[in-house]
Amino acid sequence: MHISEGILTGPSFWATTVAGVAVMIWGVSDMKRFIKEQPERKPLLGMAGAFIFLVSLIPIPAYMGTCSHPCGTPLAGILLGPGIGAALAGLSLVLQALLFAHGGFATLGANILSLGLGGAAGGWLFFKLGRKLGLPLLAAAGLSGLLGDILTYLISGSILGGHLAFFAPQPQYGFGRYLAVIMAAYVPVQLPIALGEMAVTGIAVRSIGRQRPEVLEGLRVVSKATLAMVLGLGMVVSLLSLPSETQASSTVPVTERGNSKAGEPAAYTGMDEKVNEAMAEAAGAKPHDPYINLEAKGDVWNAILLAGGGLAGFIIGRRWHLLFGRANEAPSGPTPPTMKP
Amino acid sequence: MSGYLSISDLLKAEKAMAGHLRSGLRCMDARLKLALVVVAVLFNVVLLDYRLSLGLLLTAWIGMAASRAPFRQMAWFVVAPVWATLPVVLGLAVGLGQTPLIKIGHLTVYHEGLAQGGQAALRVLADTSWTGLLFLTTPFTEILAALRWFHLPVVVVDTLGFMYRYVFLLWEEFSAMRISARARGGLLGWRRQWHTTGVITAQVFLRAYDRAQRIQQAVQARGGV
C-alpha cells in the first residue's frame, strides 16, 4: 500500500523522510557488514534486490477477477534479514517511483517505514516468532506474509491518519477516527492481496526449503535458534511492562488482608526482610525497596511467569536437538542435487 | 491498489528514448536534472502553493514533449497515481473543513476539504510528472553515474545498478515459467494461481541465487573482488 507522491507535506513529510533515512542507514550498514563478512556474496545483494523488485511486479489475483501486486517485503525480510530486507525494499521503492510512478520521492520515507520497516522487518519478526513456536516453513512464512502486509497497511494508515489529524488544516476527526476510516476504505481492497501474499510467501519459502534447504541455511533463514536469548528478552519485556498489582503488599499482613487501615504500619513484617535489612545496615548499605518489585505485582505476575516458564520449557524441549545437536548434522530427507555452475 | 505495471512497457520506453538521443532535455546533464527534480519535489511539498504545483506540472509536460518522450509513457505518469490519490482526495474532501458544500448521505463534502483535495491532487501530478521527466529523458546508466557523483554510498548505487540490470532477466524467466504453467492449466482459479505463483517465485529466487554465485566468479575472472 504505497502512499502516493505529494500527499504528505510539511512536518509529516520531514518526519517520515528523516525516519525513512534512518531505516535506510540501518539497512545499508547491514549491507556493508554483509559485504565485509562475505565479499564473495556481493552480487547476491543485487540479485536479491532485483528479485524483491520483481516480486512487487508479480500479478496475483485480488478480487472479482482483478489482479494486484504483493509487497514482496515480508519475503525479503525472511530471506535476507530485517535490515537488508528493509534497505532492499527501500531501493525497490526508488525504482518503483522512478520507473512506474508508484509511490514517489516525497513519500519515499513514509513508504520505507511501512514497506521496509513494517513489511520486511515486521515480516521477519513474525516469521521468527512462528518458527520459535515450532510452525513449519509454510505456516511461519505465510503468517509472516499476512501479518507483514497488515502491519504495512497499519503503518501507512497511521501515517496518513496522523497527517490528517495533526497537520492538516481544520481536521474534522481525531487520529483514531481517521485511522479507522482509512482502514475501512482500504481493507476490503488490500485484504485479498494480503491473503494472496500469505499464500505466495508461504509456498515460495516452503518450495525453497524443500528443494534447496542449504540455501535457507546459508542465508540463516533456518538456523540453530538462540531460544534462551529470545525467550529471556521476552520475559524481561513482560516483566517491565506489567502494571503494579496491589493484591499483596509487603506492608499488609497476609492474615489481615483487606482489614488493615490505611496509613497504619503493619503489625508484623516478614522475618527475611528484617534479617536482610539488619545485614544491610551492618554492611553500611541503606536498605531500599527492590528495583523490580515482584511482590507488588501479585498473583497475575505469578501466573504469567508460570505460563511463560511452561511455554519456554516446551519450546526448549522440542528444539533441544537444535540447541545442543552437532553442527554438521545432515537435514532429514534426501539431499537434493545442487546445480553445478 | 496499484495500477497495471509492465516491464515490457518500460523496455519499449527505453528503446524509444534511445532513438531520440539529442532531443530536448535529453542533452541536459543527468546531475542537473536529478538536482532539479529533488528541488522541484521539495518546493512542491513544502511551499504548498497550487500555482507552483501547476507551474511545475506544465513545465514537466512541456519538457517531456520537447524531448519527444513516448505519449503512452507520459500518460502513465498521470494515470498511475490516480488509484492511490483519488481515495485520499475524497477523504480530504469529507474529512477536513468547516464550510459544508454538499451532503451525500451521512457524508458531508466541505469546501475547504475539497480545495485541499484538489491541491493534493495537483501536487501529486506535478511530482510524478517531474519523476517522469527524469526517467523519460535520462538513461538509467546516467542516473546511476549522477548518484555516484552526489556521493551516495557505493553499495547503494552498485546494488541499484545490479537490480536494474537483472530485473529484466528475472522477469523473462518468471514470464516464461508462467506461460508454461498456463499452458498446463496451472493458472485456473485463484487457489491454483496462488500455488503456481508461489512455486515459480521460489524457482526465480533459486535461479537468482545461483546466478549470483556465477556472477561473482565472472567478477573474479576479470580481476574484481
Next chain:
Amino acid sequence: MSSRLQTSSLPACSPLPGIAACKPAPVSVPAGQAVLEAEKLHFRYAEESDAVAGVSFKIMPGEAVALCGHNGSGKTTLMKLLAGLLKPVKGRVRVAGTELDTRSAREVFRTVGLLFQDPQDQLFCNSVGEDVAYGPRNLVLSEAEVNERVALALDITEVRHLEKRPIHHLSGGEMKRVALAGIVAMQTSVLILDEPFDGLDPAATARLVTLIRHLANDHGYTVVMATHQMSLVPEVADRMLVMQGGLLIADGPVRELLTNIPLLEQARLEPPSITRFFYKKALLENRKPERLPLTLDEALQWYRGKTE
C-alpha cells in the same frame, strides 16, 4: 604438424577491423614451458562424485585446443579450475609456470581471460561500454589506455555501435560478442572460451571463427575452447582434449581424434557430419575408413581428386 585448416568451409567474411593492432600481453614463459598445466587435477562439488578426476595435460603458448565432452563431463569445471576460480581438491594448476594457490589465483586474470557460457552471467554492468571497460580498469591502466583498449575490442568484435546500449537491450548473439569484447579488451595471452558459438547464427559464427583463428594464428594467443559443434573444431583447433565423466579420455591432434569414431561414440560425441558420411560410406563399401575428410572443402578436394 598443425591440423588446423588453411581454408575454411565457412562462408567468407570481410576482414575484421582493427584486428592487426591487437597484440597479446607478453607472458614470461621460458621456451619449452607450458603456459597452462594441469597435474592430476581433482575437483568435487559438495557431497557429489568427482566433477574432474585426475586430469593432466600441458598447453604450450600459441596452441589452439578444443575441449570436447558430453554435458556434465566436467568441461566448465575444468575451465574454471584453469582460470583460478575453483580450488582443486587434489592436484595442481600452473599458469605461466606459477602454481595457483589462494594468492596467485587472484592475479590469474592478468594472464587468462575466461568467456562464460552464459553471457548473462558475465555481463553484469549496466551498459556495453562500462562492461567492456570493467576488466581493463582492474588492470589499473590509465584512463586513456582503458579507452583505447575498449575501442579496439569493440571494433574487433563489431559491437562499436552498441557501446552506449544497456545490456538488457541486447539480443543473445550481441551479448555473446560483447562478452567476448570484454575478454579481448583485457589482452590476456590465454583465452578460455566456454561454448563461444552457442546461440549464434551461421554468419556470426563464421565471423567469430575468423576472429579466433586470427588471434591464435597471427597474434599468438593461446586458445582453449569448449564446444559441442564438432564441425567447427577443425576450423579453429590444432589439438583436442576429450572428457567423459570427469576423466580425460583422449588428448591428441584434431585429425586423429575426430576420425576415431569409436572413441567419439564412447564419449557420446558426434564427428562432423561429413566425416560421419564418409565413415559410413567406407563401411558400406567394405573398405577400411581412412583419410576421412573433416570439412566440406576437404571432402570436395577428395572428390575432385577421385574424379580427375
